[in-house]
Each structure stands twice: as structure tokens, then as C-alpha cells.
Amino acid sequence: MATPYPKPVIPSQTxxxxxxxxxxxxxMASRLLAAGYSLTVYNRTIEKALALQSQGAHVVSSPIEVARRSDVVFTIVGNSRDVREVTLGPNGVLPGLNPGGVVVDMTASHPALAREMFAAARAKGCWSVDAPVSGxxxxxxEGKLAIFAGGDGAVVAWLKPLFDIMGEVTYMGEAGCGQSCKLANQIAASAVLVGLxxxxxxxxxxxxxLNKFLDAVREGTAGSRLMDLFGERxxxxxYRPTAFAEYVVKxxxxxLDSLEETDEQRTVAVPGAELTKQLYSAMVANGDAKIGIHGVKTVIERINGK
Incomplete structure (x- = not known):
């Protein structure tokens, strides 16, 4: 079916x-408001949306209300269960979205759910894009996130002016590919934090x-963006969070779950990811689910008797 978005142009009145x-x-939402777009917002805890309301956003009481007032709806919630509820649920985005509308899920969610959402959106003449972020x-x-997009390539191109406000988007392929890229990113990034x-x-x-150690190795092969972001912290x-430790476990x-769904020829062993998940799970067991992802250092310290 031909895409309704032949040109990558988002009008300001969208x-x-x-x-x-x-x-x-x-x-991320604040940047869209600052760029001059009208924004309708929903959050389960209404108090967390009041700062955006003070910047000009219109706050409503349900996801379906957001959809009825919007041409493009972005979601970034806690987990796949939350994504399913706010997009596919009876009061979710897709039941309220007009034909031609787009839902863009920026949550780190399951690739299979992204494919399900895409099929559900197309069934009612809408579009779904999975576009999780790293950063x-x-x-x-600062609008410098890495954005991994899956779905229809022409729709992603049409959305690019919006993505550009938030960071740099890379089109990864069909529905679910954005989420698969995010999960691969998490495997690599969490292992780096364990090594650090x-x-x-x-x-x-x-x-x-320790500061001298960081300065000595920063420009060598051990240096990384994550070292720059979290080393001194x-x-x-x-360990104040930019993302919660429990999200790494998720x-x-x-x-690991998505690997079990692949066919035999595509199955891959990831022993490092298994071990890293155990270490982050230990953080959660220690009561540190809500501290930053760089707090995995506390687990290494505990192992060493500190």
C-alpha cells in the first residue's frame, strides 16, 4: 500500500x-513545545505533566483524548505492558487516532509488540513507528539523542523534522527493527558500565x-562516551538517575527473550548479557532499582566487601 507521506515535510500546524x-x-516534549508545536499531554501521574502545562501544553485525562486531538502521538512510558495499555487498550491511542494518524513509540519495548502495533495501526489506516532512544x-x-526508527521508511522520513528537534534519527528497517537496535545498544552499553x-x-x-586514573585512560582504548558521562559521578x-537500574534488567x-523467538539459524549466544543482567538484578535485589544505571559499581563493591 502506498504511503500517504511522499515528502519529508511536517507543517508547523501539525x-x-x-x-x-x-x-x-x-x-523531549519540552523541546517540541519550544519549537512552536502545539502539544496535548497525558501522564498517569498528572502532577508530572504540570511543568509542560506551564510551557503551553494542554493536559488531558486519557491516552484516547490525546489521540483525538493529535495527528502524531509520541509515547515514552515504563515498559511493554504500559505501551500496550496506552496504545492498544480500549482507552488507548489507536482507538482514538484518525485515519492517517501516526503513533511513535519511543519506549524501550519488545520488538514483537512493535510489529503488533504496526499491524494494528495499518488495519485502521494509521501508521506506527518504533523509535526508542539512547542518551x-x-x-x-540538548536535543542530542540517538533515535533508532523502525517501520515504514517514508513515514520515518516524513517525521524527520520532529526527530531532528530531539536528536539524530537512523532508519533501521521494518517494524521492530528500532527496538532490536535499542536492545543491542543496551547489551553493549551496560557491559561497558560493568567494565568501568x-x-x-x-x-x-x-x-x-581515581580521577587521575580516568584522565590517564580517557583518550586510550578504554575511553568511551559512557566514561565521559558517568566516570566522575x-x-x-x-548515582542520581538519568535512567533507572531496573530498566536495564527489563x-x-x-x-534475551527476543532471542528465544528467533529461528534456529538466527539464534545467538550472549553470555556477557546474561552475566550483566545478573549484576543489575543484584542491584534491584539490594533495593537500588531506582538509582542510576551507573550504580552497578555498588554491586562490584559489595562483591569486594565494601
Whole structure:
């Protein structure tokens, strides 16, 4: 079926909806408001949407109300169950979206759900794009997120002016490919944080000054964007979240679960991801589910008797 979006042009009067105003969502939505778009917002906890209301957003009481007032609806919520509820549920986005409307899910969710949403959207003449993001609150505030998009390529191109406000979008392929890219990103990123944690604990036990250690290795092969973002915070034991540790457990769990759904020729062993999930699960068991993802250093310290 031909796409209704032959040109990558988003008119300024396009009505936007936003569902989910957590740490990342509120900052991303704020950038769309600052760019001059009208925004209708829903959040399960209404108080978390009031800051956007003060910036000019219209706050409503349900996802279906957002859809009825919007041409494009963005969602960024907690997990796949939440995504299903706010998009496919009886009071969700798709029941209220007019034909030709688009729902863009930016939650880290399951690839199979993204494919289900795409099929459901097409069945009523709408479109669905899975577009999870990578980056911290700083990236969200500055519009420098990495965005991984799956779905119809022409629709993603049409949405690009909106994505450009939030970061840099890469089209990954058909529905579900954006989510698969996000899960692969989480496998790589969480393993880097575990390695950085072990390096810091080892360096401290060896009697090194930790800031000097970071400065020494930052430009070498051990240096990384994650070291720049979190290294000094980890030394200060500043574990305030940009994303919660429990989300890593969720994302790695989805990655391992999605591997079980693939056919035999595509199955891949990821022993590092299995181990990393165990370490982050230990954080949750220790009562640290709501601290930052870089707090995995606390698990390495506990293992070492600190």
C-alpha cells in the first residue's frame, strides 16, 4: 500500500500528542513545545505533566483524548505492558487516532509488540513507528539523542523534522527493527558500565587516585562516551538517575527473550548479557532499582566487601 507521506515535510500546524513525562519524556516534549508545536499531554501521574502545562501544553485525562486531538502521538512510558495499555487498550491511542494518524513509540519495548502495533495501526489506516532512544537527560535537554526508527521508511522520513528537534534519527528497517537496535545498544552499553565499575574498583584497591586514573585512560582504548558521562559521578558515588537500574534488567530481559523467538539459524549466544543482567538484578535485589544505571559499581563493591 502506498504511503500517504511522499515528502519529508511536517507543517508547523501539525497537532502533536505526548504520553509519558518522566525524566526523558518531559525534556523531549519540552523541546517540541519550544519549537512552536502545539502539544496535548497525558501522564498517569498528572502532577508530572504540570511543568509542560506551564510551557503551553494542554493536559488531558486519557491516552484516547490525546489521540483525538493529535495527528502524531509520541509515547515514552515504563515498559511493554504500559505501551500496550496506552496504545492498544480500549482507552488507548489507536482507538482514538484518525485515519492517517501516526503513533511513535519511543519506549524501550519488545520488538514483537512493535510489529503488533504496526499491524494494528495499518488495519485502521494509521501508521506506527518504533523509535526508542539512547542518551541521558543531558542529551534529551540538548536535543542530542540517538533515535533508532523502525517501520515504514517514508513515514520515518516524513517525521524527520520532529526527530531532528530531539536528536539524530537512523532508519533501521521494518517494524521492530528500532527496538532490536535499542536492545543491542543496551547489551553493549551496560557491559561497558560493568567494565568501568570493575576498572574503578581495581584501580582504587591498587592505590591509584581515581580521577587521575580516568584522565590517564580517557583518550586510550578504554575511553568511551559512557566514561565521559558517568566516570566522575561514579567516583563521587553520585548515582542520581538519568535512567533507572531496573530498566536495564527489563531491557536485557527483553533482549534475551527476543532471542528465544528467533529461528534456529538466527539464534545467538550472549553470555556477557546474561552475566550483566545478573549484576543489575543484584542491584534491584539490594533495593537500588531506582538509582542510576551507573550504580552497578555498588554491586562490584559489595562483591569486594565494601
Amino acid at each position: 497537532r502533536l500528542g505526548w504520553i509519558g513525562t518522566g525524566i526523558m519524556g518531559s525534556l 541521558t537527560d543531558v542529551g534529551a535537554r 565499575s570493575e576498572g574503578l574498583v581495581f584501580a582504587e584497591r591498587a592505590g591509584l587516585y 561514579m567516583i563521587r558515588k553520585d 531491557d536485557l530481559g527483553m533482549a
